[in-house]
Amino acid sequence: MVNRIATRDITSSNKCDQCTALCCSYITQELDTPRSMHAFDVLLWQVAHKGVHIFKDGNGWYLLCQTRCEFLLPDNRCGIYERRPIICREHSHEACEFDAPVNDGCDLYFQTYDELDAYCRTRFKTWDKRLEKFEAGRVKRQR
Ligand code: SF4
Numbered sequence: 275m276v277n278r279i280a281t282r283d284i285t286s287s288n289k290c291d292q293c294t295a296l297c298c299s300y301i302t303q304e305l306d307t308p309r310s311m312h313a314f315d316v317l318l319w320q321v322a323h324k325g326v327h328i329f330k331d332g333n334g335w336y337l338l339c340q341t342r343c344e345f346l347l348p349d350n351r352c353g354i355y356e357r358r359p360i361i362c363r364e365h366s367h368e369a370c371e372f373d374a375p376v377n378d379g380c381d382l383y384f385q386t387y388d389e390l391d392a393y394c395r396t397r398f399k400t401w402d403k404r405l406e407k408f409e410a411g412r413v414k415r416q417r
């Protein structure tokens with residue numbers, strides 16, 4: 275039988291025991307603010323990969339990779355607790371991923387190629403033409 279605490283009894287001091295280590299299951303990397311079609315085309319390539327998301331919040335643009343830390347133990351505890359990196363030490367369990375998903379509060383959040391492609395189409399009038407332009411340029415370069 276699974277021993278679970280009723281939702282009303284979950285507090286900041288015991289919630290990690292109920293969590294599947296959501297905070298250790300992804301990484302983020304800040305991105306230069308994308309402005310050009312080329313920059314968005316690169317993001318399109320990245321988000322085409324499974325588990326790679328792109329988001330923008332009040333601090334800027336980020337790449338998010340869903341990947342569990344290799345030091346997570348089967349019981350979802352840290353296997354290198356005494357020598358875990360500073361960023362892990364700075365993470366607070368007071369208001370964390372257990373309380374709200376990462377995409378909560380984001381201005382933009384793209385999980386798929388199609389989502390970002392649709393956004394780019396609204397942002398750039400000539401978005402769909404960029405591929406024709408590139409291919410035409412390739413033909414010329416090969417001459
Ligand atoms: S800090 Fe939050 S997200 Fe991380 S294990 Fe604890 S409850 Fe889960």
Ligand code: SF4
Nearest residue numbers: 298343346352358362
């Ligand atoms: S080092 Fe430990 S605390 Fe940091 S992400 Fe990995 S399992 Fe989590």
